[in-house]
Amino acid sequence: MRHALVFGGSGQIGVPLLDRLHDAGWRVTAVSRTPHHDQPGLHWLQGDLDHVDGLPRAVDAIFSCGPLDHFARWYAASKVDAVRVLAFGSTSIEVKRGSADPEEREVAQRLRTGERGVFETAAARGANATLLRPTLVYGAGRDRTLTRIATLAREWGRFVLPRNAHGLRQPVHVDDLAAAAFAACDVVATHGQAYALPGGETLPYRDMVARVLAVLEPPPQLIEVPSPLFTAALLGARALGRIGGFGDAAVARMRSDLVFDMEPARRDFGYAPRQFRPTAAMFGS
Ligand SMILES: NC(=O)c1ccc[n+]([C@@H]2O[C@H](COP(=O)([O-])OP(=O)(O)OC[C@H]3O[C@@H](n4cnc5c(N)ncnc54)[C@H](OP(=O)(O)O)[C@@H]3O)[C@@H](O)[C@H]2O)c1
Incomplete structure (x- = not known):
């Protein structure tokens, strides 16, 4: 049985990722700052990216569905052995780089530092990292847009x-992002790569x-x-x-096109996100 360590497993992308791992028979250790009940195959540790007790010594894969800069720092300092690391960042790394707003430029800078940190740590340990950059996320009634x-x-x-x-947008459903992380995990072509993950429709x-x-x-x-x-x-x-x-x-x-190419993700791990067909339940009603 394969074993995954998941950060951000309580988040809007993390929840469907835990479901996928469970359905595929993985054993999961998940970290959260708040207490959660264990379920068959799912063990929760309470802590955060600065401190958590009880981490496994080795796992098959580490997934990060939380803040990338924190994760990069944790990964650099951690002793958990894993040959595979998959971490979510954001297309904001490009969108906000040239923003007029200094806070937005700072977000882009933190994402760049985080991505670089994850790749450097993975290379130093002989692990294989993949970075996943969603566009505008929706679907769980918890997104900020x-x-x-x-x-x-x-x-x-x-x-x-x-x-x-x-301006053109490509809203992407949280389940498609969880599916992307799960699918990319086993694909050698994704090692050392960063992928834009836009939604299946541009509007x-x-x-x-x-x-x-x-x-x-x-x-x-x-x-x-x-x-x-x-x-x-x-x-x-x-x-x-x-x-x-x-x-x-x-x-x-709102008047600028924020459009990203999904072709590399489609080619390498069959990424096929859905069209934008919202329902009221996706927005918290
Ligand atoms: N481009 C975009 O529009 C876009 C949109 C959304 C997400 N993203 C990226 O996708 C990833 C997942 O986002 P999400 O929206 O699913 O996140 P989310 O729903 O806000 O959840 C964030 C998760 O990270 C954990 N977390 C937050 N701060 C933490 C800390 N200081 N230490 C440890 N854990 C912490 C939380 O766990 P606990 O509360 O259980 O501790 C939570 O499960 C992030 O990397 C985000 O940048 C990009």
């Missing part, structure tokens, strides 16, 4: 976008939001306003403390 939009739209009965929100930002609103009950109205009016409304909402997280750089990106 579409679920957040759905929550605000339910509250307000409407959602406002600037008329130029036509304009406003269409993506419209599809989310259309499945909510009752469906909130999508209101598109001229860009200066949107900016003024956003400033007002921020001043009233009614909205956070939609920074100027994120708003400016």
Whole structure:
């Protein structure tokens, strides 16, 4: 029976990954900062990437579905022996590199440092690492973009976008990401590689939001306003403390295409993500 060590197993990608490992007969040791009940084949350790007791001495694979920079530091210092390491990063490594927002540039820098760290540690130990970079994640009602939009739209009965929100997006379902990590684990061609993992459909930002609103009950109205009016409304909402997280750089990106090539992932491990067909249950209702 193969044994996996999983960080972030309680997260939106981690949960379906644990299911896949279980269904395939793996034994799993998972780490969480909060207590969880063990299940057949699944043992939880309570701790974090700075300190956790009881780690196995050796496993067949380590999966990281949590913060990459923390994981890279843990991996560099750890004594757990594993020939295979698969870690999630983000396409933000490219998207936010040239951002006007210093905090976003810092995110991209941390992702770069994390990826480099994982590859260097793996090389030093004779292990094989693969980095997986999702685009915009949805599906478990826990993401910070579409679920957040759905929550605000339910509250307000409407959602406002600037008329130029036509930048292309590729929302990717959490189950497809878990499937990717699981499939890549056994493929030699993925050793030492980083893969973009976009969703199976490319569509304009406003269409993506419209599809989310259309499945909510009752469906909130999508209101598109001229860009200066949107900016003024956003400033007002921020001043009233009614909205956070939609920074100027994120708003400016609504008109930019964020499109990634899934071909390397398809070629190497059969990556075949689903089309964007949301349901209300994917956004926490
Ligand atoms: N490009 C994108 O849009 C995008 C979107 C989402 C995710 N991602 C990437 O995909 C990966 C998984 O994301 P996710 O959305 O599934 O994450 P998530 O749902 O937020 O879960 C994060 C997991 O990491 C663990 N974690 C968080 N902080 C930790 C810490 N300081 N020490 C130890 N564990 C910690 C949490 O475990 P406990 O709370 O149980 O301790 C949790 O299970 C991340 O690397 C993320 O960067 C990229």
